[in-house]
Amino acid sequence: xxxxxxxxxxxxxxxxxxxxxxxxxxxxxxxxxxxxxxxxxxxxxxxxxxxxxxxxxxxxxxxxxxxxxxxxxxxxxxxxxxxxxxxxxxxxxxxxxxxxxxxxxxxxxxxxxxxxxxxxxxxxxxxxxxxxxxxxxxxxxxxxxxxxxxxxxxxxxxxxxxxxxxxxxxxxxxxxxxxxxxxxxxxxxxxxxxxxxxxxxxxxxxxxxxxxxxxxxxxxxxxxxxxxxxxxxxxxxxxxxxxxxxxxxxxxxxxxxxxxxxxxxxxxxxxxxxxxxxxxxxxxxxxxxxxxxxxxxxxxxxxxxxxxxxxxxxxxxxxxxxxxxxxxxxxxxxxxxxxxxxxxxxxxxxxxxxxxxxxxxxxxxxxx
Amino acid sequence: xxxxxxxxxxxxxxxxxxxxxxxxxxxxxxxxxxxxxxxxxxxxxxxxxxxxxxxxxxxxxxxxxxxxxxxxxxxxxxxxxxxxxxxxxxxxxxxxxxxxxxxxxxxxxxxxxxxxxxxxxxxxxxxxxxxxxxxxxxxxxxxxx
Numbered sequence: 001x002x003x004x005x006x007x008x009x010x011x012x013x014x015x016x017x018x019x020x021x022x023x024x025x026x027x028x029x030x031x032x033x034x035x036x037x038x039x040x041x042x043x044x045x046x047x048x049x050x051x052x053x054x055x056x057x058x059x060x061x062x063x064x065x066x067x068x069x070x071x072x073x074x075x076x077x078x079x080x081x082x083x084x085x086x087x088x089x090x091x092x093x094x095x096x097x098x099x100x101x102x103x104x105x106x107x108x109x110x111x112x113x114x115x116x117x118x119x120x121x122x123x124x125x126x127x128x129x130x131x132x133x134x135x136x137x138x139x140x141x142x143x144x145x146x147x148x149x150x151x152x153x154x155x156x157x158x159x160x161x162x163x164x165x166x167x168x169x170x171x172x173x174x175x176x177x178x179x180x181x182x183x184x185x186x187x188x189x190x191x192x193x194x195x196x197x198x199x200x201x202x203x204x205x206x207x208x209x210x211x212x213x214x215x216x217x218x219x220x221x222x223x224x225x226x227x228x229x230x231x232x233x234x235x236x237x238x239x240x241x242x243x244x245x246x247x248x249x250x251x252x253x254x255x256x257x258x259x260x261x262x263x264x265x266x267x268x269x270x271x272x273x274x275x276x277x278x279x280x281x282x283x284x285x286x287x288x289x290x291x292x293x294x295x296x297x298x299x300x301x302x303x304x305x306x307x308x309x310x311x312x313x314x315x316x317x318x319x320x321x322x323x324x325x326x327x328x329x330x331x332x333x334x335x336x337x338x339x340x341x342x343x344x345x346x347x348x349x350x351x352x353x354x355x356x357x358x359x360x361x362x363x364x365x366x367x368x
Numbered sequence: 369x370x371x372x373x374x375x376x377x378x379x380x381x382x383x384x385x386x387x388x389x390x391x392x393x394x395x396x397x398x399x400x401x402x403x404x405x406x407x408x409x410x411x412x413x414x415x416x417x418x419x420x421x422x423x424x425x426x427x428x429x430x431x432x433x434x435x436x437x438x439x440x441x442x443x444x445x446x447x448x449x450x451x452x453x454x455x456x457x458x459x460x461x462x463x464x465x466x467x468x469x470x471x472x473x474x475x476x477x478x479x480x481x482x483x484x485x486x487x488x489x490x491x492x493x494x495x496x497x498x499x500x501x502x503x504x505x506x507x508x509x510x511x512x513x
Contacts, residue, residue, distance in 0.1 A: 044495040051480070052504050052511070087392065214418050214441060217469025228441065230419075235444045301392055302422065302437055302448065313422050313437070326505075328424040338472035367495060 007032060014352070016045050022119060023363030027340075027352070034348045039341045043334070046367035054327035059085055059294045060159065062324070067153035069329060070365040072115050075108035075144075076307040078157035083238060084303035084314040085159045089296045092288050097161035098240045099281040103174070104147070104156065105239075106270040106277070110181070111140040112308035113263040113270075120260060120357040121192055124201050129192045136184055139177045146170055159294060161287025171278055178271050185267065193264060202257040206343045206355035209254055216339035219332050220310025221262035222359045226254035232306035244276045256358035263360070295322050309333050309360060329368055333361040373415070373447060380410055396435075396448040404451055405461040408436075412466045416440045417447070420467040423474060425458075425481040427507045432458045434483060453483065462488035480505040 014027040024045035030038040050069065054062050066077035079101060086093060093101075118133030141151045146167050148156040156163055192198055208218070213226040223230055231248040233241045249265040251258040298320040304313040313330030336359050343359070344352045374388045374395060384407075387398040399407050411417040422437040436449040453460060462485035463470040474485040475494040482503035485491055493500060502509055 044493075044497070047495045049504055052509075212468075215468050217420050217467065217473075230441055235441075236446070299391070302394070302435075304421070311421060315422065315424055315435070315437075317426055326426045328422070330422045330424075334476075335469060335472060338469060342468070 009037065012349075016042075022356075022361065025337075025361070025363055025366070027356075029344075029349070029352065031349065036344050036347055036349065036352060039344045039352065041337050041340055043337065043363070043366050046363050048368065050368050051327050051329060054324045056323070058322050059296060059324065062327070063157065064153065064155045067155055068364060069331065069368060070112075070307060070309060070312075070333065070362045071152060072362050073108050073112040073308040074152065074154050075104045075156065076112075076305065076312065078154065079105055079239075080303065080305045080307065080312045080314045082157040082159055083305060084301055084316050085294075085296065087303050088299060088301040088316060088318060089159065089294070091160045091290060093161055094285040094288060095282050096284040097286050099277050100162050100166060100286070101157065101239060102241070102244075102277045103166075103274050103281075104144070104154075104162075106273045107140050107143060107174075109270045109308045110267050110274075111137045113267050114140075116263050116308075116357075116360045117188065117192075117260075117267075120354075120360075121198070123353045123357040124198060126192060126195075126198065129188065132184070132188065132191070136181055139180070143170065143174055143177065146173070158287055158290075160290045161285070163287075165286055174274065174278060178275055181267070181271060185264070188264070193261070199257065201351075201354050202260060202358065203255060205256045205351050206347060206358065207253070207255045208339065208343055210252075212342070213254070213339070216342070217335050218310070218339055218359075219336065220306070220308070220360075221266060222259050222310065222336050222339075224248065224250045225259035225262045225358075227252035230311075232304055232311055236304065238303075238305055241273075243280070244273045246270075246273050256354050259358040259360075293322055295320065304330065307332060309362065309365070310336060329365075331365040331368060333363075333365045334368075337361050337366055373445070376415065377407070377410075380414075381407065391448070394446050394448055396450055398450050398452070401451050401453060401460050404449070405463070405466075407449070408463055408466055411438060411447075416442060417445075418442075420463065420469050420473075421446075423463075423470065423477055425477045425483055425505075427455070427481065427505065429455075429507055431455050432481065432483060434458075434460060434477065436463075458482060459484040459486055461486055462491075464488055479503070482506060 010031045016024040016026040026042040028040040066081045067074035114133040114137040118130035121129035148154045210226040210228045213223050229248050229250045246269045296318040300317040302315045310332030315328035317326040319325040343355050417438040417440050419439040419441050425434045432453045434451045439446050477483050479493040
């Protein structure tokens with residue numbers, strides 16, 4: 001900007017009820033003309049104090065609360081928490097339950113990335129992709145409803161297994177869905193991903209280098225979009241992911257477009273995993289026997305999984321009793337949001353929307 | 369790398385007492401509060417622990433323990449650092465100068481557990497309103513209806 005004209009900085013407020021903030025997030029943005037010089041996220045509007053609540057509930061009673069953190073990926077919240085309990089309590093999981101879990105976790109990842117796809121398009125002014133993505137997500141929610149009766153908060157995982165079996169008709173419906181989703185992905189590409197306007201709005205916008213992304217503790221597709229192949233499923237393997245043939249997708253670009261593409265590619269990888277799990281699933285038990293009043297041995301564990309948004313960690317401390325002494329939820333959205341300021345600095349107000357969309361935060365998880 | 373990290377640390381800091389215990393295969397090192405920044409600097413710059421995965425704190429009634437989960441991404445090696453702090457006056461050096469990801473996480477621990485991170489560029493409450501009283505994750509925090 002020319003020094004001949006004196007300009008004042010203007011502070012503007014985005015949110016907390018702005019549609020592009022995907023929930024209740026307030027951004028305190030300082031502008032020089034149209035250019036962002038600083039952006040301070042103000043969070044906590046949805047804070048429910050779940051870590052304190054956990055200390056007042058039995059181990060099993062906390063499972064429904066894990067549904068309400070990242071509410072677009074409740075199955076993965078279930079998985080992280082139950083996985084931590086099983087590791088600390090050395091509880092085995094039957095083969096069939098492991099396969100069912102893989103199917104649920106990966107379908108959940110697809111459903112979550114579909115919401116991302118639709119909302120990011122909507123943020124950039126394209127309405128149709130949103131409708132398309134939600135149409136296909138509906139099929140996944142139907143599958144979840146068949147399995148556990150719920151469409152958003154599943155409460156499906158149990159220490160030692162899952163709460164109920166896949167119903168008759170699930171395999172057929174799930175296979176039909178995979179086939180349909182693959183066809184639709186091509187349609188999405190034609191309609192949106194290769195759209196010139198979309199590309200112009202996201203390519204080279206909000207770049208973060210691999211080194212910076214690691215330094216900011218970014219995780220998930222937002223980290224892999226900067227060329228770092230860190231995925232908890234392969235870096236610190238859990239469940240039975242090692243039995244399937246799939247790839248960790250990365251892109252060296254580090255821009256908003258790359259972060260978008262990572263998620264579209266991950267949908268394809270997840271569908272591959274679900275397909276293989278459907279082929280390989282054995283008959284058998286659904287849940288190991290656990291005491292009605294579960295107690296975990298004294299000790300602690302930091303357990304983590306790859307959720308739809310990144311490295312989801314659960315840290316639990318047990319004093320030998322029937323409830324957690326301390327529980328910490330390492331929410332990837334919260335930590336990813338910490339990098340927002342550096343991502344948007346120097347970009348225009350309209351780009352803030354694109355960049356925020358590209359890191360895909362869920363405020364239920366940010367605020368906990 | 370995971371096996372010899374203990375030996376490497378003891379070699380680098382011969383005068384420090386660094387206790388190590390394994391928790392599910394992850395070495396957990398107990399470090400003195402005054403040494404944290406120095407140890408982290410070595411871990412970050414020389415031993416390749418580039419990823420600060422998590423910061424949290426536990427109230428043990430007689431002390432507050434801050435726990436840091438660190439990862440060396442290229443080798444997938446994980447360790448944890450643990451620091452005991454005085455419960456009445458918990459203060460420790462901020463790690464923001466090494467890992468920018470520490471910013472939000474330290475603010476959260478400050479907000480909910482009341483640990484003061486000295487040298488943090490912007491230590492404010494993050495999840496609770498700025499005029500909130502007390503730190504809810506303390507064991508003696510009274511919950512009212």
